[in-house]
Amino acid sequence: MEELITILEGVKPGVDFRNNQDLIGSGAIKSLDMLVIIGQLMQEYELDIPTEEILPENFKSAESIYALIERLQKEE
16 A cells, blocks of 8 residues: 555645545546556556546545555456
8 A cells, every 4th residue: 555655646746645535526636647647557566457447436545546456456
C-alpha cells in the first residue's frame, strides 16, 4: 500500500490519498489524472488493466485502487 501511496502522490501531490474516500467525486483526481495513474500502475506493477476495469468505483480511494491491483495480480 505504501508503494501505491507514493505513486499516487507522485501523480497528484497535495492530495490526502490515505484519508480521501471519494477521490473522483471530491475532484481530487480528474480524468487526465486517472489516465496517468493507470499508466503508472501498469508500469510499476507490470499489470494490464482492462478497459472494463476502468470504473469510478475502482478508483474511488487508495484502498479501492489497491484492491483492484491485488485482484488483477491474482488473475494473472
